[in-house]
Amino acid sequence: MKSTLQSIALLSAAILISGCDNSSDGGATGAPAQNLQVGVSGSAVKGIIDGATVEVFDASGDLLVSRNVVNGDYSVVFEQAAIDAGIDTPLTVTITGGTSLCDYDNPDPLQPAGNDCPTGDVAVPFVAFGEPYSLGATFTLNSIADADITGQSLNFSNASPASEIALQKAVEKAAGAAISVLAAQEANQAVAGLIELISGISLGGLDVSQIRTADLTATGGTPSDAELALAALASGVIGSQGATETLTDTIARLAALFTIDADGNAVATGADLALFTDSIARGLAVAAAKQPSGALTNAIANVSAQAAIFRSIGTGLVKIGPPAEPGSTAPVDQTKAFVIKLGAVIGEVAGSTGAQGFGGQNNTGATEAFAAELDAVAAVSSGNATKAFTRLSAALIAAATGLEAGTSITNAAGTDAGAEDGLTFVLTADSAGALTATGISSTWPLEEATGGNTVTLTADTASADGETTVDIPVVTLTTTSGTATLQTFVGSLSFTTDTTATETAPNGIGAGSLSGTITGATSGVSYTIDAVVADIPLGIDDGGTYELTFGFNSPAAKNLSLKFEGVVGAAAQTFTVTAPAGSIVGTVTRTGNTDVNTLSDGTTTLTLTVTDGDVVSTEGVIGSFSVGTGENKVTTASLGDEGGVTYEDGSIQSLPAIIFPDPQSQ
DSSP states (O other): OOOHHHHHHHGGGGTTGGGOOOOOOOOOOSSOOOSSOSEEEEEBBTTBEESOEEEEEOTTSOEEEEEEOBTTEEEEEOOHHHHHHOOOSSEEEEEESOEEEOOOOOOOTTSOTTOOEEOSOSSSOEEOTTOEEEOOTTOEEEEEEOSOOOSSOEEEOOBSHHHHHHHHHHHHHHTTSOOOHHHHHHHHHHHHHHHHHHHOOOOTTOOTTSSOOOOTTOOSOOOOHHHHHHHHHHHHHHHHOOTTOOHHHHHHHHHTTOEEOTTSOEEEEHHHHHHHHHHHHHHHHHHHHHSOOHHHHHHHHHHHHHHHHHHHHTTSEEEEOOOOOTTOOOHHHHHHHHHHHHHHHHHHHHHHHTGGGOOGGGOOOHHHHHHHHHHHHHHHTSHHHHHHHHHHHHHHHHHHTTOOTTOEEESOOGGGOSGGGTEEEEEEEOTTOOEEEEEEEEEESSSOOSSSOEEEEEEEEEEEOSSSEEEEEEEEEEEEETTEEEEEEEEEEEEEEEOOOOSSSOSEEEEEEEEEEEEESSTTOEEEEEEEEEEEESSSSOOSEEEEEEEESOGGGTOOEEEEEEETTOSEEEEEEEETTEEEEEEEEEETTEEEEEEESSSEEEEEEEETTEEOOBTTEEEEEEESOGGGOEEEEEEETTSEEEETTSOEEEOOTTTSOOGGGO
16 A cells, blocks of 8 residues: 655656656634733633633632633733732633533434433433533533733633643642642643544644634634644544543543653553553544544544554554744744644645545545655656657648648658557648647557557647647546556646757647546546646657646635646756645655655655655664754654654654554555
C-alpha cells in the first residue's frame, strides 16, 4: 500500500525528468470585547449551556463577580475596587447548573430513537439531539484563564470539557499549592497537544481556554476546524458516559487518563490514550454529520489510525508534547509548527480534490484515494503526455505551412506519415483560410512503454491559426499500461507554441491550459482539475524549462494548486503544494535509482529517500526533520513509517492519517 507522502516523493519521477513516465484554521476566540473594561467574557458549552451561574475567582480563590450564562455566552466586568486592590491571576471561571442542548446523536441501533443524552432524571431518562435538559444543581464546568490581566480589556476564557480537563490537571499537578499563570498555560497547552495529535486538526497556537466550542446543534454558520475539534470532545463525553456515571464523573475519568510531566508533556499509557481517542472519535462522527468538511473526514481517519497505534503500545508510556509556541524561533517549536502545517496542507488537498469522498465499492480510503490522485496528476503532466500533444502541435503547424484555402491534408507527420507513427489527423483550410483538424489521435511512446505508461490524445476536432495556437474544445487523454486503462482525462486543451528555439531549449509549449475531469480505472473515482502550462519544451529531447500548475476545485479562489517546475532532464526538480493553510515546497534530486526528497515551509525541512520507488526505512524511520543549514543545521525529530514524529526528548507528534495508511488496513 502506497502512502500519500510516498506519492508526493515520487511525483518528480513523472514530471518530465529525463522525459520519463514512471507514473507511479486557527482557533476562534470567545465573545468579542464590548468595551474597554477589565473583566472576562467567553462561552459555556457542553452542548450550549443556558441559565447557569458563572463565577470568576482570583488565584487565591476569592470570588470577584457572579453573573448568569445566557444562551452559551457570558461577560462579566470587575468592580473598580477589586481592580484598584489588584487582581491575582490566573482566574478561574466556574459554570454551575443550568440547562444544556443535547449535542450527541447516538448511533447505537439497539437504542430507541431519541435516546441520545442521558439526563439523570428517572421520569425522562433521555432526550434527543438538539433538545434541552437540566444539568443539575451540582454540575460544574471550569476554565482557567492563563493570561495576566493587563490594561483595560475583557479577557477570554471559554468553558468546555476541554478546559475542565485542563483545570483538573493543573490542580492535580499543583498538589494543594496555588496554581501559577505558567502552570495554567501548561495545562491548557497539554490538552491542546492531545487534541491536535489525536485529531490531526491544528488549534492555531491557541490553548483550549481561548477557543470557543462549536454548537453542533446549530444549523448554518462556519465554525473553524479548531472549534469543531473541541465540540467533538464535548460531544464524545456524552458518548463515553457509562450507565452509572454522571457527566461530571465522565469528564473526571477522561482527565485521569493522563498526567503532565515536568516539561509540560501529556504522559499516558497507550491503552489509556486509546480510550481518550475513542471518546473524541464518537464526537467527531457527530460533528462530521452536522458540519461536513474534509478536515473532519480526515480527522476521523486520523483517530482510527491513532487508536490502533495506541492500542499496539498497550501499557507502554507515550509522551505527547504541547503545540509550538506561536512565533517561536526555537528549532523544536518550528518543527512542531511545520508538522501541523504539513498535515493541514495535505488535509486541505484531500478535502479540495474530493479524496475524502472516495470509497464505496472499491473500499478506497482517503489515504489511497489521495495517493491515486497524485499519481493521476503525475500521469497528465508526464513526459509521455507532454510529448503526445507537443508532437501534435508541431505536426499541425508543419501541415499548415503552405496549405492553400479550400484544400486539406491527411496525417501529415513529416516523412513518417501513416497510422503506425501514432499520429493521425486531417487538417482542412476553408475558403477563408481558417484551419480545422478532425479525426485527431496522438500517442506516445510509439511502442508500448517499458517501465512506464502510454498516453493517447484523441479528439474529434480542433482549430489552429497555422502559426502558434491550437484549441481542442473536447479532448481525451487516455493513460494505459499494456491492455489496461489506468485513467482518462476528458476536457478542453489550448496551447500556444513557443517559436523561440535554441540548441538547449527547442521549440515548445509557451503557454497552455487544460480543464476537465480525470476518471480512474474504477468507476466513479473522478475529480476536476484546471491546469496552466508554461514553457514545456517541444519534442523528445532534454533541455528547456517547464512550469505546470494544477488547480483543483476552484482555481479562481486558489483553493488548492500543485505547481511543478524545473529543467527537462535535470537531476533536480521542484514542486509546490499550496492550500489555505500555506505552502509546502518540495525538491527532488535524483542519483541513479535513488531520489532524495525534501519538503519545507521555509524554516523546517523533512528529508526522505526513495530507492526504486520505495521510501527507504531504517528500523521504522523513514525521514528526519531539520532546521537551519550548514553548520547551523539542527536535526530535531524523526518520522516513523506510520506517521509518528518523535522528538529528541521522547515526546511525539503525528502527521495525519490522510498521509499514512490506517494500520488496521495493512
